[in-house]
Amino acid sequence: MAGTNTLMTLENFINGKFVPCNSYIDSYDPSTGEVYCRVPNSGKEEIEAAVEAARSAFPGWSARSPQERSKVLHQLADLLEQSLEELAQAESRDQAGLISPWNLPLYLLTWKVAPAIAAGNTVIAKPSELTSVTAWMMCKLLEKAGVPPGVVNIVFGTGPRVGEALVAHPEVPLISFTGSQPTAERIIHLSAPHCKKLSLELGGKNPAIIFEDANLEECIPTTVKSSFANQGEICLCTSRIFVQRSIYKEFLEKFVEATRRWKVGIPSDPLASMGALISKAHLEKVRSYIKKARSEGARILCGEGVDTLSLPAKNQGGYFMLPTVITHIKDESCCMKEEIFGPVTCVVPFDSEEEVIQRANSVKYGLAATVWSCNVGRVHRVAKKLQSGLVWTNCWLIRELNLPFGGMKSSGVGREGGKDSYEFFTEVKTITIKH
Ligand SMILES: NC(=O)C1=CN([C@@H]2O[C@H](COP(=O)(O)OP(=O)(O)OC[C@H]3O[C@@H](n4cnc5c(N)ncnc54)[C@H](O)[C@@H]3O)[C@@H](O)[C@H]2O)C=CC1
Numbered sequence: 001m002a003g004t005n006t007l008m009t010l011e012n013f014i015n016g017k018f019v020p021c022n023s024y025i026d027s028y029d030p031s032t033g034e035v036y037c038r039v040p041n042s043g044k045e046e047i048e049a050a051v052e053a054a055r056s057a058f059p060g061w062s063a064r065s066p067q068e069r070s071k072v073l074h075q076l077a078d079l080l081e082q083s084l085e086e087l088a089q090a091e092s093r094d095q096a097g098l099i100s101p102w103n104l105p106l107y108l109l110t111w112k113v114a115p116a117i118a119a120g121n122t123v124i125a126k127p128s129e130l131t132s133v134t135a136w137m138m139c140k141l142l143e144k145a146g147v148p149p150g151v152v153n154i155v156f157g158t159g160p161r162v163g164e165a166l167v168a169h170p171e172v173p174l175i176s177f178t179g180s181q182p183t184a185e186r187i188i189h190l191s192a193p194h195c196k197k198l199s200l201e202l203g204g205k206n207p208a209i210i211f212e213d214a215n216l217e218e219c220i221p222t223t224v225k226s227s228f229a230n231q232g233e234i235c236l237c238t239s240r241i242f243v244q245r246s247i248y249k250e251f252l253e254k255f256v257e258a259t260r261r262w263k264v265g266i267p268s269d270p271l272a273s274m275g276a277l278i279s280k281a282h283l284e285k286v287r288s289y290i291k292k293a294r295s296e297g298a299r300i301l302c303g304e305g306v307d308t309l310s311l312p313a314k315n316q317g318g319y320f321m322l323p324t325v326i327t328h329i330k331d332e333s334c335c336m337k338e339e340i341f342g343p344v345t346c347v348v349p350f351d352s353e354e355e356v357i358q359r360a361n362s363v364k365y366g367l368a369a370t371v372w373s374c375n376v377g378r379v380h381r382v383a384k385k386l387q388s389g390l391v392w393t394n395c396w397l398i399r400e401l402n403l404p405f406g407g408m409k410s411s412g413v414g415r416e417g418g419k420d421s422y423e424f425f426t427e428v429k430t431i432t433i434k435h
């Protein structure tokens, strides 16, 4: 870090060294709306240097045995664990290549970096310009962990400038990206001339299907969490809740009551379940969906425009909003079709199993779904018919990192995690020897 007034100033990490940049962009603290850090505005020049570093480091790193690489990764994991509190503090401040988004910054970065280098690759990572701090903090641990210079290079900056320079570089053969579908389209376009290998983890419009025999005592708190965890800014969050008509009224009353208890607060508030959204522009985008729903005749049962949010004076400029529940909305509404990526969820009734499967599958996305029922046969039947890369039944976000992770349809291409990451980050070679 270089000191500039009181603002934290990040530097790129290339070939094992922190390198300053010619220009910088401001990064905002979402809980106050104030600039708190400057992030390198890197471009082609920095990508050239990072590619050269990664290329030079590759022969040595890939020649090491898996056991040697594993030792280094375990050392890095231990160091990250020792810095957990510091990293959590930093991430709650800006919360938020391998091209990663802003919503789970360090998790999504390490989720890609670890399997890539474990398999013997060298990497260039570009974290989101909105949440770069914890990636930069991790760079400080790489040398200590024994990661040789050039094996992990981190270049900060915007998507159109440095992201595109990385994606289009002819010597970068493989891209793992998590983010939005329009950006994925651009990455496919830019990488097509080089036939690059791509892994794309994109958005979702995830349904929760709640049958009349569901255990509501478990289903309601879990569905509040699946809708509003991390401000609804997780690609796996629920945003369409289908409830069987016979329990619709009871479910809604209890769900709205539980949503009102989902406390919005500042990062230091230990009772808060939800903080500020990532940016002013994103907050406005999320609010615009609620406005649209209202104009279509939908009802807002709690949250935005209905309840009052009280915040300390210094956080009045922060990007906060209340968790919001929408009902009386048509399946054709953009709120039921598009990824909002905020603390907004729609609740609608259904009558039959066939009908709800068809409606749940009627969007372009196919990432995650939950199914709630005590009938084991039904749970299996429905889970099988859902067009969804991940289905949780009577639970949400139970994660085993070795299981395949990824979506169908517009939710992505490929799977990551365990064996799938290993296959993505390696090439199979067939050698036929005649003797
Ligand atoms: N995992 C997910 O499903 C995520 C979905 N989103 C969705 O995307 C919407 C917009 O969020 P953004 O942060 O703008 O997502 P984004 O897709 O624009 O950004 C994700 C990453 O890609 C980079 N990027 C952007 N344009 C690029 C380009 N042309 N070439 C290479 N890299 C590029 C960004 O700098 C960032 O590191 C959200 O509202 C949400 O709906 C956002 C983040 C994660």
Ligand SMILES: N/C(=C\C=C\C(=O)O)C(=O)O
Binding pocket: 101, 103, 104, 108, 178, 179, 201, 233, 234, 235, 236, 399, 405
């Ligand atoms: N990829 C995302 C979340 C992953 C969560 C998990 O692996 O459990 C995302 O929100 O972009």
